[in-house]
Every structure is written in structure tokens, then in C-alpha cells.
Amino acid sequence: MSLLSLEKVSFSYPESSEKKLDDINLELASGSFNVLFGKSGSGKTTLLRQLKPALSPFGKKSGLIRFDGRPLDELNLREQTEKIGFVMQNPDNQIVTDKVWHELAFGLESLGLDQATIRLRVAEMASYFGIQSWFLKDVQELSGGQKQLLNLASIMALHPRLLILDEPTSQLDPIAAGNFLETVAKINREIGTTILISEHRLQEVLPMADQVFLMEKSKIIVNGKPRDVGRMLKETKNDLFIAMPAPMKIYGSCDQGTDYPLTVGEGRSWLEKQTINTEEKTVEVNIPKTPPMIEVKDLWFRYQRTAPDVIKDLSFKVPAGSFYSIVGGNGTGKSTALSLISRIRQPHRGKIKLNGRPLNKFSEDELYHQFLGVLPQNPQSLFVKKTVLDDLFEITDGKQEKKSAAYPLKMSKEAAVAGIVELVHLEQLLDKHPYDLSGGEQQRLALAKVLLLRPKILLLDEPTKGLDDFFKQELGEILLKLKLQGVTILMVSHDVEFVAEFSDVCGLFFDGSLVTTKPAKDFFAGNSFYTTAANRMARGYFPNAVTVKEVIECLNQTQIS
Known part of the structure; x- marks a missing residue:
């Protein structure tokens, strides 16, 4: 009924x-x-x-x-x-x-x-x-x-x-x-x-x-x-097949059948029926060996004088030009740590350095317009204008010229805005109010505003929240390009699939501090819960493969009948 x-x-x-x-x-x-x-x-x-x-x-x-x-x-x-x-x-x-x-x-x-x-x-x-x-x-x-x-x-x-x-x-x-x-x-x-x-x-x-x-x-x-x-x-080669569960994507790349596995357990059962050479190709991890761009030492923080500490003796270093990610449960202190690094809050003990300089030695203008780009968890906190286009020009401290052409962006600031609009696919949204956008569209607009600052350090708090899998892939490629240009990325995320595919290093936040830090591939290959569906499905055959792409590559290199 x-x-x-x-x-x-x-x-x-x-x-x-x-x-x-x-x-x-x-x-x-x-x-x-x-x-x-x-x-x-x-x-x-x-x-x-x-x-x-x-x-x-x-x-x-x-x-x-x-x-x-x-x-x-x-x-x-x-x-x-x-x-x-x-x-x-x-x-x-x-x-x-x-x-x-x-x-x-x-x-x-x-x-x-x-x-x-x-x-x-x-x-x-x-x-x-x-x-x-x-x-x-x-x-x-x-x-x-x-x-x-x-x-x-x-x-x-x-x-x-x-x-x-x-x-x-x-x-x-x-x-x-x-x-x-x-x-x-x-x-x-x-x-x-x-x-x-x-x-x-x-x-x-x-x-x-x-x-x-x-x-x-x-x-x-x-x-x-x-x-x-x-x-x-x-069968129709729709690009949203990328959103399907990992077992289905792995099966779809290797098998012409119709009985697509939905769960990790079904994916394992399908693998058990294959003839697989379990000799696995070693995945090389190249982490930049550079001086630290972000250095946090012995950091402590609490929201109120009588409240318990939220950040407890936190210490870690982020190499210049690397992509460093932090995962962990809700309420463990990850976003608070980012707020301390971005100087939104002040620790009551400990030191933070950016490129070797103490954080408190930066002027407001230098820190937020030359050094740091901060994407907060709530993208709406960045929106101050009535249209998407005006909001983008606001971050450049310039105003667009009023021209009759449909897309009149020709001067230097206008060219920068035009480029970022194309990069994050905002072309059809320029005349809309930022609050009228969907959650994923707001996230893309917020990212565009942050990237227009051309920061040396990018702090990202849940950047994939609300994004479809199709744009997540594009976001990952954008971040990798920024990394190649020397931008240092520190990201807090719950999206383990995204972290596994694009990050160099991953740390687990627990009870106010980082309890472990490893190369991202090693981190996810060794966990039971904080790991990817692809790794849980295929770890009996390819324990070091943590992404769907890596599992598919391993399968293609083996004899399957």
C-alpha cells in the first residue's frame, strides 16, 4: 500500500x-x-x-x-x-x-x-x-x-x-x-x-x-x-557509478555479471570464488622531506577556566608542501585544534609556529591574507553578500565592473574570480544568494573564497561535507595541484575514503591529542574500523590496498578466472 x-x-x-x-x-x-x-x-x-x-x-x-x-x-x-x-x-x-x-x-x-x-x-x-x-x-x-x-x-x-x-x-x-x-x-x-x-x-x-x-x-x-x-x-556509463559502494565498483570493473555485491561481506564472498595470486605490488609512499610549515608543541586548551581540557599536550609537525589529515570521533577536539592553529582561539599553554615563526608574531593582515586559508565546518560563516558573484569579489577586496556582457570578467581580479568559478563549477549559481544554495554548493563557494586568497597554508575542516562523490574526486585533484604548487594542507575529516586516496599522512585524534601518525596508506591498512570499505573487503588478499582504485589495480595484475 x-x-x-x-x-x-x-x-x-x-x-x-x-x-x-x-x-x-x-x-x-x-x-x-x-x-x-x-x-x-x-x-x-x-x-x-x-x-x-x-x-x-x-x-x-x-x-x-x-x-x-x-x-x-x-x-x-x-x-x-x-x-x-x-x-x-x-x-x-x-x-x-x-x-x-x-x-x-x-x-x-x-x-x-x-x-x-x-x-x-x-x-x-x-x-x-x-x-x-x-x-x-x-x-x-x-x-x-x-x-x-x-x-x-x-x-x-x-x-x-x-x-x-x-x-x-x-x-x-x-x-x-x-x-x-x-x-x-x-x-x-x-x-x-x-x-x-x-x-x-x-x-x-x-x-x-x-x-x-x-x-x-x-x-x-x-x-x-x-x-x-x-x-x-x-551499463549506461553514468558518472555517478562512482557513488556506489566499494564492493559494487570493484565488481563492476572486473566482472561482466549482474549479481553486484552491495556489502563488504558479499564482496569478500565474491573474491573467495576467484583465483587470485596474492602477491601484492608494494605501494610507494612519498612524503615531502621538508622543514615543518606547521609546528605544534605541548598545546593545552579549555573553553572555561573550570572546565576540563579539550586539547591535551598536543604536539605534531606538518612538513611544508604536504597533505596532512586528521581523523577521529566527534567531540575529540579536532576542530578546536584547527581553531588554535588559525588563532581564532588562544591556548593556555604551548607553542604554535608557522614556517618557523611564532603564531603571535603575525599581523592580522599577514596571517589571514597572505599565509592562512581557513575553510570552517560551517561554510555559511564566510558568506557576507547577497549574490555568489559579489561574495567572491568581496574576498579580493575589489568590486566587479558593471558591464553588459553575460560574464564580464577581464581585469586581474576579475580573471582570478573567473578562474575559480570555473574550477569549482559555480557558473550557473553566480546570481543566487549564497544561502539559497544546496549544502554541497555552499561548500564549493566557501572553498572558492578561501582559494582566492592564494594561501601558503590551507586549513580544511570537513571540506567534503555535503559534496557528491563526483565533485569529491575533483576536489581531491584540486588539492593535489595546490600541493604541487607548494601549498601545505592540514585537513580534519570524517571521510576516510577521501583521506585514504589523497593524503600523504594521517593522524588519529583521541581525547584531545594525536595518538598515532602514519603515512596514510599504512594508517588505513592496519585498522579495523577507521579504514576503508575496499580495505575491509580485500585485506585477506591485498592487505596494503586501501582504495577502490588500488584493489582494482591489484586484481588486474593477478590471474582471475
């Missing part, structure tokens, strides 16, 4: 002739698990928000959306709130109270339920989601994973029939993301809640899906079961 159906739904934003949704037809069976994916800016978030009228953007809409057989517009606000839950990409955007237990009770109190019912549902959700140990905490003390779990629990306390999730794991570390998605699958499996989730990280979520929808250029171009969608993308 269908719980939700869309019939020829189209939508465009005010004063725009471009359709952000174009003739969308979609049907979700009651109790099903559905995945929506596509490139950044393809219309996924716009589509999801149409399904919750309270969140639907203003604009011109046509077509019909039915929920449980009724036109969606006929549901009153109370029915929407109770029956349709929505989890946003950024957990901080959805939390409205100061305490965990307040947040769990807030929606129920808003509906006017009696105290006995509220206490029962809050206790039930806290127990089901394992929140008991932090039930009385302040919300600001929670990690990103805990905040997102709290959002989910708060919504599930309302007993919705449809749960919509928009990139819910984009800010979570791999372990927290896996736990969160397992919880969503458990809700679907045990409670029968219908799930519609938008995701770029398909490794974990695709095997859970009953149905998959691919959006491209405001249309749904493919839908079906996960294996069928993967096979169709491979």
Missing part, C-alpha cells in the same frame, strides 16, 4: 525560470526504506522539503502530493507534525532547547499531550536510543553524533509514519554514522516507519534500501532496487 505519492510535481523558486523540480513522479510503499541520491544541486533537499509543508520553500508549484491517500495540503499543522518527521543535515539547526530531556519533551509539549504520556514517551525514547547516560546533560556538551541521535529520538517520540532525513550523517565520524544509520534501519524494521533518506555516503545505507531514486538536473532519472540501479549506472 502506498503511503506517499507524487504525481507530476514541479517547482521553481521566485523570479527564476529554472525548474528546481521537473515533473517528479514518485511512490513510497508503507513501511519501506527508500534512498534518494544525486549530485549536489540536483534538487534533493528541495524535493524533501516539499513533503513537509511547514518546511516547504516559497515558490511556484504544480502537481499533486498525496499522503495516505489524502492531498498533502489538506493535512493541518498538527497532523504534519505528528505524522511526518524531518531530520536536517546540520543537527544544531534543529535543536531548540538547552537540556537533552527538554528537547525530547519539547515536541510532545507543543502538541499539548498530558504529563503522564509525555513522561512515558520520553522515557521510552531515551531507553530505545541509549540516551540514559546523557539524559540530564546540556545540549551544548554533546558531540555531533549525540546531537543527531537526539534529533532523531525527539522526532520518533511523536510516532511519525514517515521519517525524512536530509544528509543526516554528513557531519558524523564513520563509527557514529554507521551507528546512526543502523538505528534508522532498526526503526524501519521494528516499528514499521517508512523511511526516505537523502545521502551521498551510500556505502552503509544502500544495502538497507528497498528502493533507490537517482536525481539529476531536477528530475528522477532512475529508480529501482539497489543492485539494479548500480547495474544500470554501470
Whole structure:
């Protein structure tokens, strides 16, 4: 039985002739698990928000959306709130109270339920989601994973029939993301809640899906079961096959069959049936042997005088011209460490040097306009103008000339902006307000502003958040080109696949400090959880291969029958 159906739904934003949704037809069976994916800016978030009228953007809409057989517009606000839950990409955007237990009770109190019912549902959700140990905490003390779990629990306390999730794991570390998605699958499996989730990280979520929808250029171009969608993308040579799980990509490069493996376990089973020469080619790791561009020594930091230390005796060096990445769980202090290196915060003990000079010896102008480029976790903090183009010119301290040509960028500053626009694919977005862009498009705009500074050191905090796999690959190539030009890159990321493919060195952050630092290939080859799906799948045959590309190369060099 269908719980939700869309019939020829189209939508465009005010004063725009471009359709952000174009003739969308979609049907979700009651109790099903559905995945929506596509490139950044393809219309996924716009589509999801149409399904919750309270969140639907203003604009011109046509077509019909039915929920449980009724036109969606006929549901009153109370029915929407109770029956349709929505989890946003950024957990901080959805939390409205100061305490965990307040947040769990807030929606129920808003509906006017009696105290006995509220206490029962809050206790039930806290127990089901394992929140008991932090039930009385302040919300600001929670990690990103805990905040997102709290959002989910708060919504599930309302007993919705449809749960919509928009990139819910984009800010979570791999372990927290896996736990969160397992919880969503458990809700679907045990409670029968219908799930519609938008995701770029398909490794974990695709095997859970009953149905998959691919959006491209405001249309749904493919839908079906996960294996069928993967096979169709491979057969049609669609570039979004790059977004499929690692086992599927490895199988697709080596086998002409149709039984594509979805999980790491299925990928191992397929490998066991092959005849493989396990003699592995050694992967050479070339780390620049240069003086340190960033030097951190004996660093300590706490947010308040009486609070516990967040950074504890942190020491490490980043060689000039290298790509150094830091991974670790939510709340371990990674972003705080970047804020200290960028002088946004001051340590209460320890030293930081950039290119051999103490950090406090740099003037503001020299540090932020000649030396450092900082991409924060929240890209919106960089946006100050009303259009993308004006925002780009703002960072150059210059204004564009008013000319009648469609793309009048000819002077030096204009040429720089034109080049960066082409580099990060912002051509179609120049007249839009930065806040109207999708999460991935905002990330690209923020990166463009930072690169326009031409920094010697690039500090990146979760740069792949919200990006589709297609642009992630391009971002990696951009960063490698910058490295060849002598730029030193220090990146904090939860995206282990990206780190494994492009970084020189990787360190694991735990409890306020780096507990280990190794060449990236060695780091991921030796871990059980902080490693890639490709390595988990093939480590029995190629233990040093950590990326899909490396596993495929190893397979191509062996005898397979």
C-alpha cells in the first residue's frame, strides 16, 4: 500500500525560470526504506522539503502530493507534525532547547499531550536510543553524533509514519554514522516507519534500501532496487557509478555479471570464488622531506577556566608542501585544534609556529591574507553578500565592473574570480544568494573564497561535507595541484575514503591529542574500523590496498578466472 505519492510535481523558486523540480513522479510503499541520491544541486533537499509543508520553500508549484491517500495540503499543522518527521543535515539547526530531556519533551509539549504520556514517551525514547547516560546533560556538551541521535529520538517520540532525513550523517565520524544509520534501519524494521533518506555516503545505507531514486538536473532519472540501479549506472556509463559502494565498483570493473555485491561481506564472498595470486605490488609512499610549515608543541586548551581540557599536550609537525589529515570521533577536539592553529582561539599553554615563526608574531593582515586559508565546518560563516558573484569579489577586496556582457570578467581580479568559478563549477549559481544554495554548493563557494586568497597554508575542516562523490574526486585533484604548487594542507575529516586516496599522512585524534601518525596508506591498512570499505573487503588478499582504485589495480595484475 502506498503511503506517499507524487504525481507530476514541479517547482521553481521566485523570479527564476529554472525548474528546481521537473515533473517528479514518485511512490513510497508503507513501511519501506527508500534512498534518494544525486549530485549536489540536483534538487534533493528541495524535493524533501516539499513533503513537509511547514518546511516547504516559497515558490511556484504544480502537481499533486498525496499522503495516505489524502492531498498533502489538506493535512493541518498538527497532523504534519505528528505524522511526518524531518531530520536536517546540520543537527544544531534543529535543536531548540538547552537540556537533552527538554528537547525530547519539547515536541510532545507543543502538541499539548498530558504529563503522564509525555513522561512515558520520553522515557521510552531515551531507553530505545541509549540516551540514559546523557539524559540530564546540556545540549551544548554533546558531540555531533549525540546531537543527531537526539534529533532523531525527539522526532520518533511523536510516532511519525514517515521519517525524512536530509544528509543526516554528513557531519558524523564513520563509527557514529554507521551507528546512526543502523538505528534508522532498526526503526524501519521494528516499528514499521517508512523511511526516505537523502545521502551521498551510500556505502552503509544502500544495502538497507528497498528502493533507490537517482536525481539529476531536477528530475528522477532512475529508480529501482539497489543492485539494479548500480547495474544500470554501470551499463549506461553514468558518472555517478562512482557513488556506489566499494564492493559494487570493484565488481563492476572486473566482472561482466549482474549479481553486484552491495556489502563488504558479499564482496569478500565474491573474491573467495576467484583465483587470485596474492602477491601484492608494494605501494610507494612519498612524503615531502621538508622543514615543518606547521609546528605544534605541548598545546593545552579549555573553553572555561573550570572546565576540563579539550586539547591535551598536543604536539605534531606538518612538513611544508604536504597533505596532512586528521581523523577521529566527534567531540575529540579536532576542530578546536584547527581553531588554535588559525588563532581564532588562544591556548593556555604551548607553542604554535608557522614556517618557523611564532603564531603571535603575525599581523592580522599577514596571517589571514597572505599565509592562512581557513575553510570552517560551517561554510555559511564566510558568506557576507547577497549574490555568489559579489561574495567572491568581496574576498579580493575589489568590486566587479558593471558591464553588459553575460560574464564580464577581464581585469586581474576579475580573471582570478573567473578562474575559480570555473574550477569549482559555480557558473550557473553566480546570481543566487549564497544561502539559497544546496549544502554541497555552499561548500564549493566557501572553498572558492578561501582559494582566492592564494594561501601558503590551507586549513580544511570537513571540506567534503555535503559534496557528491563526483565533485569529491575533483576536489581531491584540486588539492593535489595546490600541493604541487607548494601549498601545505592540514585537513580534519570524517571521510576516510577521501583521506585514504589523497593524503600523504594521517593522524588519529583521541581525547584531545594525536595518538598515532602514519603515512596514510599504512594508517588505513592496519585498522579495523577507521579504514576503508575496499580495505575491509580485500585485506585477506591485498592487505596494503586501501582504495577502490588500488584493489582494482591489484586484481588486474593477478590471474582471475
